[in-house]
Amino acid sequence: MKSKISAMMDGELKSEDVSSIITQIKETGDLKNEWSTYHLIGDSLRRSSSSIDIARRVSTALATEPTLLAPRTTKQNKFKVFALSVAASLAAVAMVGWMGLQSMGHSPENFTNNKIALQPEPSPAIPASSSIADPAPAPAQINDYLLAHRQFSATPAMYGVAPYLRTSVESRGSPDR
Amino acid sequence: MIRFVQIALLILSGAAQPLFAQSPAESSPEVLAILQKIASAPRQHNYTGTFIYSSGSHIETSRIIHIQDQEGEHEKIEVLDGAPREIIRNNDEMSCYLPESKTIVTEKRWLRKSFPAILSEPLNTLSEHYSVSKGPPERISDYDCEVIILEPRDDMRYGHRLWVDIHTGLLLKAAVIDKGRVIEQFIFTQLKIGGSIDRELLRPKYSAKTGEWRTINLVSTTIESGKLGWQVNNPPVGFKKMAEMKRTLSGKSIPVSHIALSDGLVAVSVFIEPLEKGSPPPVQGLVPSYGAINIYTRTVADSMVTTVGEVPPSTVIQIGNSVVKYKGK
Structure with missing residues (x-):
């Protein structure tokens, strides 16, 4: 269903489907949320980046479709986009990485040691870094943060969501920790 | 102490002066088109393969089965090293089976296609902050790939390299680079694109026993x-x-x-x-x-x-x- 909503927003849905979707959106609370989420994103885009050209164009496009229930024409979709779609296509990979690290019970030491071997001497470079967040965010929290973040993340680096080694291990109660 | 050292080093590397400073020329439309192709490729092709993810000293191999049909994308990823893990994805819904702890972790993504559609042309903004160029073609997993180089224009972001199959647009290798040093990468070591794929392969190995498993949403x-x-x-x-x-x-x-x-x-x-x-x-x-x-x-x-x-x-x-x-x- 969600994919239909987004297809509709992309203007990829047939017109007969559109009206049935709209009816369903009206009747279903979940879908309403979904719908408003999409528009919230659109709104925040318009607000936050009105100075840049792209945002202006998006705003113009939105302004010419006041209800937004009318799907956009497919012409506008030709710039369908890289960043977040890549995120979608790679998300599972990210998940793999994340899961991998959380189940590597004994690896924190390995990791740290290797890290040290790879790196030059330590430096008290930036004061902000010198206090390491020790009791700070409870492990489970960081994992949740990483996962919540991941859906916005567009780069291959997002397999890096995985990497929160220590907390992951702790939060899932690995036998080694 | 060890952690302190690690953090200090991270900071040190972040504080070092960048080398980039390429002229902020327009990124070529051709390269931007390839980037768009990457985004849509998984929705157009079926594939099975094996990939490696590495970050620091950590390396992990996984097997992936990806099928696209009328209902959308279906995918299974099995982690082959270390503790067994299986990730099943049907469009926006993901379930991860962790047999050792009898846990299923589920996640539902709500963004997906909606975002790019709204965002219209973020590729323009992309070239404001990265110099986007094409490197010489390379061969990855027996496929000829185009190489896209995203070089940061300042030291507030990392560099990225993407290896893209010339014919399908599938991403076969990706690396994140911090001043010439790869800090993270993923690469297919074996890949078969297209052809018939047995749908049975998508079935999770563990779902039959989920009754006694704990689910975390x-x-x-x-x-x-x-x-x-x-x-x-x-x-x-x-x-x-x-x-x-x-x-x-x-x-x-x-x-x-x-x-x-x-x-x-x-x-x-x-x-x-x-x-x-x-x-x-x-x-x-x-x-x-x-x-x-x-x-x-x-x-x-x-x-x-x-x-x-x-x-x-x-x-x-x-x-x-x-x-x-x-x-x-």
Whole structure:
């Protein structure tokens, strides 16, 4: 269903489907949320980046479709986009990485040691870094943060969501920790 | 101590002077078209293969089966090293089976296609902050690939390299680069694109026994309109707010505020969570992590602010430090 909503927003849905979707959106609370989420994103885009050209164009496009229930024409979709779609296509990979690290019970030491071997001497470079967040965010929290973040993340680096080694291990109660 | 060293080093590397400084020429439309192709390729092709993910000293092999049909994308990933894990994805719904702890972790993504469609032409903004160019073609897993190089124009972001199959647009290798050093990468070592794929392969190995398993639903999201009461007032150049929201995370009674920023390629998330009364205040600083992800925590008023992103440490610090309570309009 969600994919239909987004297809509709992309203007990829047939017109007969559109009206049935709209009816369903009206009747279903979940879908309403979904719908408003999409528009919230659109709104925040318009607000936050009105100075840049792209945002202006998006705003113009939105302004010419006041209800937004009318799907956009497919012409506008030709710039369908890289960043977040890549995120979608790679998300599972990210998940793999994340899961991998959380189940590597004994690896924190390995990791740290290797890290040290790879790196030059330590430096008290930036004061902000010198206090390491020790009791700070409870492990489970960081994992949740990483996962919540991941859906916005567009780069291959997002397999890096995985990497929160220590907390992951702790939060899932690995036998080694 | 070890962690201190690690953090100090991360910072040190982040503080070093960048070498890039290419002329901010327009990125070629051809290269941008390839980037778009990457995005749509998984929705057009079936494939099975084996890939390696590596970050620091960590290396892990996984097998992937990807089928696209009328109902959308279906995917299974099996991790072949270490503890067994299986990830099943049907469009936006993901389930991860962790047989050792008899746990299923589920996640539902709500963004997906909607975002790019709304974002229209982020590729333009991309070239404001990265010099996007094409390298000489390379062969990956027996496929001829085009190589896309995204070189940061300042030291607030990492470099990226993408290896893209010339014919299908599938991403076969990707690397994140910090001043010439690969800090994270993924690569297919074996891949078969197209042909018939047995749908049985998509079936999870463990689902039959799920009755005795515990299920964790990781992200349940609710969105409230605009006014979060918090804002990032001085993000590094190029980082723009994409969305702000409240979300319910596992085991939390109070929703957490979440602001997502992006420079067109990478995202940084800011999470703001009220501190519980009586609990010790969190220490400010970078939280240990590795690969391309950096995490920074600080306390603002009665809240803990955590900034997360695939950006250099100095970038999460700058963003984290510029989070303020917003006094309304």
